[in-house]
Amino acid sequence: MILEKVEVTGILTTNSYFYIDEKTQCGFLIDPGAEAEKLLNVINQKHWHIEAVLLTHGHFDHIGVVQKVCEALAVPYYAHENAQTYLTDPQLNLSAYMGKPIILDQATYVKAGDVIALKDQPEFNLRVIDTPGHTTDSIVYYSEKNEVAFVGDTIFKGSVGATHFPGGNEALLWRSIRDKILTLPDQVRLYPGHFEATSVGAEKNI
Numbered sequence: 411m412i413l414e415k416v417e418v419t420g421i422l423t424t425n426s427y428f429y430i431d432e433k434t435q436c437g438f439l440i441d442p443g444a445e446a447e448k449l450l451n452v453i454n455q456k457h458w459h460i461e462a463v464l465l466t467h468g469h470f471d472h473i474g475v476v477q478k479v480c481e482a483l484a485v486p487y488y489a490h491e492n493a494q495t496y497l498t499d500p501q502l503n504l505s506a507y508m509g510k511p512i513i514l515d516q517a518t519y520v521k522a523g524d525v526i527a528l529k530d531q532p533e534f535n536l537r538v539i540d541t542p543g544h545t546t547d548s549i550v551y552y553s554e555k556n557e558v559a560f561v562g563d564t565i566f567k568g569s570v571g572a573t574h575f576p577g578g579n580e581a582l583l584w585r586s587i588r589d590k591i592l593t594l595p596d597q598v599r600l601y602p603g604h605f606e607a608t609s610v611g612a613e614k615n616i
């Protein structure tokens with residue numbers, strides 16, 4: 411597994427992640443929030459083949475350059491089935507307040523339990539875990555084999571996601587963290603949408 415974080419900055423700084431199979435050099439790009447050129451340059455330089463863009467949730471700082479990147483790469487983008495309301499409504503994805511409305515209406519929708527796998531290397535995959543709370547469409551992409559989880563804005567190193575945006579629900583957020591994230595094995599590394607990575611064990615012991 412190759413896991414590379416690229417910080418991209420628009421109005422906020424967001425972690426975009428490349429999750430790549432070492433053997434085939436094929437993989438996924440998670441949350442292209444800004445700076446399309448920077449992300450595309452990384453792909454070109456490394457000669458990676460991206461098969462799909464995966465979205466942890468439909469906030470502007472995670473979806474800002476989805477259109478550009480997916481068009482350049484000719485790949486689909488995946489989001490939770492609840493993401494449709496966020497992706498197609500600039501008020502809900504908050505882009506309306508940032509001066510550059512975003513509407514994305516071509517997503518492939520996934521749900522809890524779905525597995526997103528490489529075409530020719532299906533054992534390289536990520537399973538969808540639904541973790542509502544920060545938004546209704548928040549999901550985690552988890553690899554049991556590689557012991558990594560891309561957790562979006564649900565949990566951060568030493569803190570948790572905000573719940574004051576549309577669709578936020580604090581009780582649900584804590585339930586998602588307790589029941590869906592902290593129940594993963596302690597050694598699983600958690601890669602959030604902002605700030606540093608952490609692990610299940612480290613967050614359990616706070």
Ligand SMILES: [Zn+2]
Pocket residue numbers: 467469544563
């Ligand atoms: Zn968010």
